[in-house]
Amino acid sequence: MSIAITINDKEYQGQAGQTVMEIAKANDIYIPHFCWHPGLSVAGVCRFCMVAVEGRPKLEIACNLPLAEGMKIYTANAEVEEAHKWALEFHLINHPLDCPICDQAGECGLQDYYMEVGKYPSQMQADKVLKPKALDVGTDLVLDTERCILCSRCVRFEEEVTKTSALGIFDRGDRSIIGTYKDKKIDHNYTTNLVDICPVGAFTSKDFRFQKRVWFTEEVNSICPGCSTGCAVELAFNRKLQRYYRVKPRASEVNGQWMCNFGRTVYKHLNVEKRLLTSQVWDEAKGKQQALATSQVLAQLAAKLAVAQKIGVLVACQYTNEEYRSLFSYFAKLNASFWQWRSDSEDRTAFDGILMRGDRNANSGGFEGELQKLDLQSSGGFADFCANSFDVAIVLAPELPNTFANIELQLQKLQALPFVSMWSCASVMLAYSYQQLVAMRVFTEKQGSFTNYDGRVQPLPQTMAALNQNCVDVSAAVALLQVSAHDDQVSNHDSQQGA
Amino acid sequence: MAVIKVPPPPVDRNVFFQVAGYFAEIMKGMRLTLGIFFRQLLRMEKTNTLEWPEQPADYGDRFKGKHFLTLRDDGKIRCTACFLCATACPADCIHIEASEHSDSRIEKFPVRFEIDILRCVFCGMCEEACPVDAIRLGPEYAMAGLAGDKWVYTKDYLAQRQELVGGVESIKAESAKHIDTGADKRRSYLRHGVH
Numbered sequence: 001m002s003i004a005i006t007i008n009d010k011e012y013q014g015q016a017g018q019t020v021m022e023i024a025k026a027n028d029i030y031i032p033h034f035c036w037h038p039g040l041s042v043a044g045v046c047r048f049c050m051v052a053v054e055g056r057p058k059l060e061i062a063c064n065l066p067l068a069e070g071m072k073i074y075t076a077n078a079e080v081e082e083a084h085k086w087a088l089e090f091h092l093i094n095h096p097l098d099c100p101i102c103d104q105a106g107e108c109g110l111q112d113y114y115m116e117v118g119k120y121p122s123q124m125q126a127d128k129v130l131k132p133k134a135l136d137v138g139t140d141l142v143l144d145t146e147r148c149i150l151c152s153r154c155v156r157f158e159e160e161v162t163k164t165s166a167l168g169i170f171d172r173g174d175r176s177i178i179g180t181y182k183d184k185k186i187d188h189n190y191t192t193n194l195v196d197i198c199p200v201g202a203f204t205s206k207d208f209r210f211q212k213r214v215w216f217t218e219e220v221n222s223i224c225p226g227c228s229t230g231c232a233v234e235l236a237f238n239r240k241l242q243r244y245y246r247v248k249p250r251a252s253e254v255n256g257q258w259m260c261n262f263g264r265t266v267y268k269h270l271n272v273e274k275r276l277l278t279s280q281v282w283d284e285a286k287g288k289q290q291a292l293a294t295s296q297v298l299a300q301l302a303a304k305l306a307v308a309q310k311i312g313v314l315v316a317c318q319y320t321n322e323e324y325r326s327l328f329s330y331f332a333k334l335n336a337s338f339w340q341w342r343s344d345s346e347d348r349t350a351f352d353g354i355l356m357r358g359d360r361n362a363n364s365g366g367f368e369g370e371l372q373k374l375d376l377q378s379s380g381g382f383a384d385f386c387a388n389s390f391d392v393a394i395v396l397a398p399e400l401p402n403t404f405a406n407i408e409l410q411l412q413k414l415q416a417l418p419f420v421s422m423w424s425c426a427s428v429m430l431a432y433s434y435q436q437l438v439a440m441r442v443f444t445e446k447q448g449s450f451t452n453y454d455g456r457v458q459p460l461p462q463t464m465a466a467l468n469q470n471c472v473d474v475s476a477a478v479a480l481l482q483v484s485a486h487d488d489q490v491s492n493h494d495s496q497q498g499a
Numbered sequence: 500m501a502v503i504k505v506p507p508p509p510v511d512r513n514v515f516f517q518v519a520g521y522f523a524e525i526m527k528g529m530r531l532t533l534g535i536f537f538r539q540l541l542r543m544e545k546t547n548t549l550e551w552p553e554q555p556a557d558y559g560d561r562f563k564g565k566h567f568l569t570l571r572d573d574g575k576i577r578c579t580a581c582f583l584c585a586t587a588c589p590a591d592c593i594h595i596e597a598s599e600h601s602d603s604r605i606e607k608f609p610v611r612f613e614i615d616i617l618r619c620v621f622c623g624m625c626e627e628a629c630p631v632d633a634i635r636l637g638p639e640y641a642m643a644g645l646a647g648d649k650w651v652y653t654k655d656y657l658a659q660r661q662e663l664v665g666g667v668e669s670i671k672a673e674s675a676k677h678i679d680t681g682a683d684k685r686r687s688y689l690r691h692g693v694h
Binding site: 099100101105133134209210211213215216 | 579580581582583586597598599603604606607630631
């Protein structure tokens with residue numbers, strides 16, 4: 001049933017059961033709030049989202065105000081503005097103002113609202129109540145109870161989303177603190193969400209703590225490649241330093257408001273120290289890899305492919321649909337066999353009930369779908385691949401090696417094959433004696449799409465140029481192979497004619 | 500071809516007398532210049548010229564010279580690595596790396612604090628931005644050096660170089676800077692509680 005209301009003398013349509021806050025959020029109407037969160041229940045404890053309703057004697061909180069037909073709401077009159085201002089001072093009474101050492105500074109609700117609705121001279125004369133600071137309360141979490149404004153978002157998250165109920169509010173009045181139970185720590189795979197939902201700096205992430213002030217980073221949208229769920233994420237990126245600092249969830253239909261702790265680590269392999277920046281060929285005399293331009297490495301590979309009888313392509317399911325398409329269509333012409341590289345210990349159907357899936361590859365759906373489109377089949381897994389003796393083995397390594405249980409053993413095993421062209425983005429590959437290393441791009445450097453567990457094709461935007469010109473995506477590598485093969489044919493043709 | 504005849508300008512015979520006034524003014528000026536010159540030459544008057552570097556020059560307390568980092572009473576560095584100086588810096592010459600301090604009351608401190616002095620424009624905005632009075636521009640002005648010198652000032656150099664000892668009077672005692680309101684002595688029971 002549709003309900004018509006007016007907000008600031010403008011008409012809006014809402015559904016029965018919606019609250020004023022929800023309709024305001026949907027229409028980009030500004031109502032300051034702390035405790036309300038779209039992914040959590042309504043608590044109504046911060047008393048900050050005050051709005052005036054015509055015909056009612058007192059201000060009401062928008063988050064717990066259900067729509068009623070003909071309701072007239074004002075979000076910005078003098079009375080409401082006063083209420084916001086003094087509600088904010090109330091929240092700041094015992095707040096320590098240690099913004100210089102607080103990681104939340106720059107994205108803090110208290111700072112933002114002070115500039116937007118506050119700007120009052122403080123009238124507090126009494127000393128601030130001191131509370132415990134910098135407590136290690138669990139996985140990736142540091143708790144500062146002094147900074148907390150007791151909005152109870154974290155308590156509700158623990159109760160409603162992860163159902164672990166590890167947090168509570170203890171004591172009374174101005175001595176109330178957020179805390180864990182005695183000798184218990186918060187330990188699950190979703191703890192960093194507490195850092196995201198905390199509107200102040202009470203929860204900070206151990207991983208991101210003191211790494212970068214947030215105003216030096218920009219948020220770039222992407223898709224998490226950590227498992228087959230494909231959560232929408234935003235990465236904190238410093239364009240000048242070309243570095244990523246953290247991953248945060250972005251609200252979407254796939255993941256709602258949240259993401260798991262494993263997904264928070266998918267930025268680490270993007271930074272320069274973990275990257276294979278130039279392609280390499282194995283120098284037998286020196287016993288180590290020698291850097292070579294990617295186009296030259298691929299020209300050598302093309303020459304090798306031209307004479308090879310048996311070609312095997314081992315592919316991890318962490319590349320984009322577009323890359324698979326070009327890879328499969330090219331190598332199918334060379335009568336190569338395709339092999340799917342998966343972790344030994346994975347349980348593809350496993351699901352933790354919130355977001356994370358046992359299939360830890362971003363694009364298993366894409367791999368299988370693209371094979372099907374070309375009427376091809378996967379010949380088998382890793383063990384079968386190693387059992388064959390290929391003249392040329394092309395291996396597309398997983399972008400996230402830590403999604404595999406024992407990747408090192410498998411990488412060592414591959415060294416035994418006669419000719420391995422390893423396509424990878426990771427610098428650890430330099431330690432192995434593969435005949436070729438081709439420097440690949442990572443998921444933020446290429447444009448394409450991932451198909452998640454549900455068959456949903458999600459576009460993956462390119463957020464930065466490749467760290468090095470030599471890094472290519474699979475499509476570009478295949479194009480280079482094609483060009484080299486064509487050149488070879490032309491030159492062979494010429495030489496035959498000459499003879 | 501037509502020739503236009505231009506009559507010559509009339510000769511002014513009184514030209515010397517017309518400009519005589521200027522000569523008089525020049526002589527007046529020279530009297531002052533030469534007067535000071537000879538008085539100072541014969542040491543009858545104090546000269547304002549400094550024989551630097553033998554004679555030190557004093558630019559006053561407000562001079563914005565070489566940076567230094569202030570220390571706490573216990574000798575620990577005062578900087579909390581909040582990056583406000585690096586944010587305010589228009590020359591982008593301050594590079595900080597923050598880390599967790601072993602003392603939980605300090606929490607955050609710089610493991611690396613570097614100023615690329617060749618980029619610095621001595622605007623003093625770092626000093627203004629600092630919320631804890633940790634960085635100052637000091638009175639040292641002689642910063643010339645050779646190509647091989649260290650032009651990136653490290654944290655140790657900024658906080659503990661030889662020249663700083665006793666050289667900077669403006670570092671106030673901790674007690675003078677933060678007036679004691681008793682807040683530090685008042686300990687919430689929570690500090691000693693279960694947490």
